[in-house]
Amino acid sequence: MNFSGWLEKRGGQDATKGWKKRWCTLSDNTFKYFKNDSDSSPAGIIYCEDIDEVAIHVQEVQKDISKHGFTFKIVTKGRTYLFNAVSNAKRDEWIKAIQDLISAHKEEPQTPTLLYTTVEIFCGQKPAIRVNGDISTELMMQLNSSTTKTIQDDRGWFAELSTTHTTILNLFNQHGWSLMTAFACSSVPSNSTTAAHSDMMILTKPNYK
Template sequence: QNNSEGRAMSLLHIYKTLDNNSTQVNQLNPEWASYTLGVFLCHSCSGLHRNIAQISKVKSLLLDPWSSSEIEFINSVGNNAAKAKYEKMVPAFYYRPTNKDCQLLRDQWIRAKYERKEFIFVKRVLVTLFLPGYREGFLWKRGRDNGQYLNRKFILSEREGVLKYFNKNDAREPKAIMKMDTINATFQPGKIGTPHGMQITYLKDNSTRNIFVYHEDGKEMVDWFNAIRVARLHYLQVAFPGAPDSEWLPKLTRNYLKEGYMEKTGPKHTEGFKKRWFTMDDRRLMYFKDPLDAYARGEVFIGNKDHSYSVLPILPPSVQGYHWQFGITIVTPDRKFLVTCETEKDREDWIAAFQIVLNRPMLPQEYAVEAYFKHKP
C-alpha cells in the first residue's frame, strides 16, 4: 500500500511539474492518465479515451498500480508535449471543444487527434475534407409539421456562400437556401434526442428559422459542422477584407447563451401566463411553444443598457395570473416583457445571461437589426 501511495504521489508531482501551464487541463484537476500516450485526463475524458483502447490505455492516478516504466514514460511526455505533437497543424477554423461541450464533439476531437492523427500533417484534414469548398451528402432532417425525420440531400457550396437541402434526390430546386451571412450551427443532443443531433439556424425574412438534423456517423456530423465553419470563415474574409482571422474565429458558430422554459404573458399584461421555451441567441430572445418548433412565436431584441434596455428581478405589483413565482421584467424602449421562472436559480441564471448582453456594446450592424424590430408589424 505504501508503495502504491508513493507512486501516486510521484504521478501527481509529475503532473504538477510538467503541466503547470496547461490551464485547460489544470482546471479539471485530473486523476487519470493514459500510460500509452503520456497524458493526464479528467474523469470525463478518461471514459472517451477508453473508446480508443487500442491506442490509449487509461489508469487512475490514485487507485491503479503503476510500474516504474509507465511513470518514467509519463514523466518524459506530459500534456504540453503531447499537444505540441498531436495538435501541430489544427486548422484555425476547426472547433476545439471544451469540457462544457457535448460528448460527440469531445469524442471526435480525441479520435481526430490520437486515432486518426489528423493534425500531425495539415494536408490530411484540409485537402480531404475542407479545401474543395464543396460538401454534399445526406442528413436526417426533422419535418417542420409532422416531426418525422426524413433523409434529405444537403449541399454546402463555399463559392455560392450557401447551404441548401432538397426534398427529393433528383429535385432541381432546393427546398431551402441558407446564406452564410446568417447561418449558425450548434449541437443539441438533449433537445433533439440523439447524441449526434445538430440545430442549424438562419434568417428567413429577418426571422429565425430552425432546422434539426443528425447523421448516424458521429464523424460525418462533426465534419459537416466544421465544413460550415470554414465556409463561414471564407464568407467573412470576402465580406470584410483586411480584418484579421482572429476577429472572425469566435463568430464562425456560437452556442446559445441560455435556453429553457419560462412563462410569459401578452403585451397588455392581462392575459394568463403560458409556458414557453426561450432561447437567448446573441441579441435575440426567442420563445417557442415547443423546443423543436421551426419558427419562434415571437422574438425580442435585447440592446445595450445605455439605450433604455434593462432587466428587473420583479414583476409589477398589479400583475396576476402566474403560478411560477420568480418573475422578471425585461424593459425595452417600446414595451415591457413579463416572464416568470420556476425556481430562484433559474431566475438568477436568466438575469445573468441578460446582463451579459446588456453590458455588451452594440455593433454597427446590430442597430439595423434593432430598427427592424422597432418597425416590425
C-alpha cells in the first residue's frame, strides 16, 4: 500500500505544541512524516506494529473546529500523535488507510523460528536414550511414562530405556518435530563414565511465537 499527502502535525511528545505542515506517507508497514515532500529522510517514523489505535480526536475537534476540525490521533505504546487533514473526507481516508495497513500487517504470514532438539539412542548392553532440547511438557510426560530410571543433568534428560529409532521418531512426529539429520557417534551415557556407541538424531520444529 502507498498513500501520501500533506497533513498538519501537532508538535511535542505530549502533542501540546504548535501545528506544522508535514508531508506524510504510508508504505512498507510504516507511517512516515517529512518536513518537505522532497526530503529523503523522514522527521519521524511510526511502525504499524506499534500502533494501538487510530481514531478521530474528538477533544481537538470540539476545541478549535475552525482551525483544526479534522484531527485524528495515532496512539502508540509510548506516545499519542495528532494530525489534522484539510477535510472530513481526507481525515477519514487517512484513518482507513492506516487501519488497512495495520490489518494487512497482522494478516501477513509469520516466518517461524526453528526449535532444535537432539535425541541420542544408546543400543549397547545398557540401552538408553538422552534428549536435550526445548520439548513440550506433554512430550516429556510421555517419555517419562516409559521408564522410572531417569537422570536430568546439564546434558539433558536421560533414561535407561530400550527403544527403536522408529518408535522415537513417531512419538516426536506426533508433536510436530521432523528429523533433520542422523549419524553414528560415541559419547558417555549419563549413568556411566565410559564412552559408548550411540545414534544421534537432530530434530527441528517450527516455532510461531
